[in-house]
Amino acid sequence: MALTFTVPSDPQHSTAEQIAAVHADPGFGRFFTDHMTTIQWSVDQGWHDAQLVPYGPITLDPAAAVLHYGQEIFEGMKAYRHADGSVWTFRPEANAARYNRSARRLGLPELPEQDFLTAIEKLVQVDERWVPSVGEQSLYLRPFMFASESFLGVRPAHHVTHMVIASPVGPYFPGGVQPVDIWLETAYSRAAPGGTGAAKCGGNYAASLTAQAEAYERGCSQVLFLDAVEHRWLEELGGMNIFLVTADGQLLTPELSGTILEGVTRDSVLTVARDLGLETVERRISHDELAEGVRSGHVTEVFACGTAAVITPIRAIKSSGDQIVLPDAPDGVSLRIRQQLVDIQYGRAADPHGWLHRLA
Numbered sequence: 001m002a003l004t005f006t007v008p009s010d011p012q013h014s015t016a017e018q019i020a021a022v023h024a025d026p027g028f029g030r031f032f033t034d035h036m037t038t039i040q041w042s043v044d045q046g047w048h049d050a051q052l053v054p055y056g057p058i059t060l061d062p063a064a065a066v067l068h069y070g071q072e073i074f075e076g077m078k079a080y081r082h083a084d085g086s087v088w089t090f091r092p093e094a095n096a097a098r099y100n101r102s103a104r105r106l107g108l109p110e111l112p113e114q115d116f117l118t119a120i121e122k123l124v125q126v127d128e129r130w131v132p133s134v135g136e137q138s139l140y141l142r143p144f145m146f147a148s149e150s151f152l153g154v155r156p157a158h159h160v161t162h163m164v165i166a167s168p169v170g171p172y173f174p175g176g177v178q179p180v181d182i183w184l185e186t187a188y189s190r191a192a193p194g195g196t197g198a199a200k201c202g203g204n205y206a207a208s209l210t211a212q213a214e215a216y217e218r219g220c221s222q223v224l225f226l227d228a229v230e231h232r233w234l235e236e237l238g239g240m241n242i243f244l245v246t247a248d249g250q251l252l253t254p255e256l257s258g259t260i261l262e263g264v265t266r267d268s269v270l271t272v273a274r275d276l277g278l279e280t281v282e283r284r285i286s287h288d289e290l291a292e293g294v295r296s297g298h299v300t301e302v303f304a305c306g307t308a309a310v311i312t313p314i315r316a317i318k319s320s321g322d323q324i325v326l327p328d329a330p331d332g333v334s335l336r337i338r339q340q341l342v343d344i345q346y347g348r349a350a351d352p353h354g355w356l357h358r359l360a
C-alpha cells in the first residue's frame, strides 16, 4: 500500500524576496528549500512515518551505523520549470529503479517506486516557488537513504531513513558551455570488480576524493578513472560517464561492466544520438585507443555526462608526462546532443520517448 505523507500544519515559508535572492546566484548545492521529506524503515514495520517537515538539521545518535560503516546511497535529479509555469522532472522511474539496485548492493531496503516518486512530488509541490524560471536553472533533487540504527555491530542496519532535500541550482556553465581538462588517473581506482562501482553510494565518492583533489592541483577539474585490474580500460569520471565521438560518426562509450555507474544521462545520450542518426557503440575502450585516436584525428570529441552538467566537453586529458588535446568543436556532436536533451528537459522540444514527468 502506498505511504501517506503528513504535511506540516504551520509550514515555514521563506519570503519571495529571500527566494529571489537565492535565485540571483544559486551556485550548486549551497541553498535548500523550506522543506524536506523523511520516511523511516525498520525490520518490524517496513516503510512508515512518511513526513514532510521543515528543512533543518536532523538528530542522529553518535552510534548511527552510517557514521561508522558508510551504509548510504543517494540519487540526483532535477525539476525544470517550463515556459508555461509547469514543473517537470526527467525519467524519475529510471532513478527510482537505480535507487533500488543501489539499495540491494548496500544491504538497504528497497523503496517502492511509487513512494520514491510521491516523496519528490510532495516536496516539489510544497516548495514550488523555489523552482527557478530563468535560463538553465533548475531545482536539484537529492533523495538519499542511510543506516540510522544506533548499533556498532557489523551487519545491514535494522533501522533506515530515506530523505529528500532540494536545492535551487544555477546553470553549470554560467558563461556558456566551457570545455574542461581532466586527469587520467593511473594510481587510484574508484571501483573494483565485485565492488560497489555500479551503485550510487557515498562510499564511491569518498574513495574518489583524494584523486579529485590531486587533479585540482594539476589544473584539472575531474578525474578519469581506469579499470582497477589492468589500469588500461576507460571507466568513468568521479561522477560522470564518458563518451568519444569518431570522425566516421560513431558515438563510443565504455560498456556497463559492473564497475561503472549506469547514468540516466548516459542512456539518454545514447538514445538521442541514435535519434540524430549516429551509430552508438558500447564496448571496452583502452586509454591507448583514446590517445592514438585523438592524435590521428579519428577521435574528434570527448565529453562527460551526468545530471548536473548534462554534457561537459573535454578539452584535454592530462596524465603524468603527457597531455592529449582535443580540437575545438563548437558545432560538434557533443553540443548538438546537449542542446537536444536540454530542450526536451525544458519543454522546448518534443518528448518522443515520454521522458518527462509532471510534478507541479
Ligand SMILES: *Cc1c(COP(=O)(O)O)cnc(C)c1O
Pocket (backbone or CB within 6 Å): 076, 200, 236, 237, 238, 239, 240, 241, 261, 262, 263, 264, 265, 266, 305, 306, 307, 308
Ligand atoms: C550519478 C553518477 C553519474 C551520472 O548519472 P546520471 O544519472 O546521468 O546523473 C555517473 N557516474 C557516477 C559515479 C555517478 O555517481
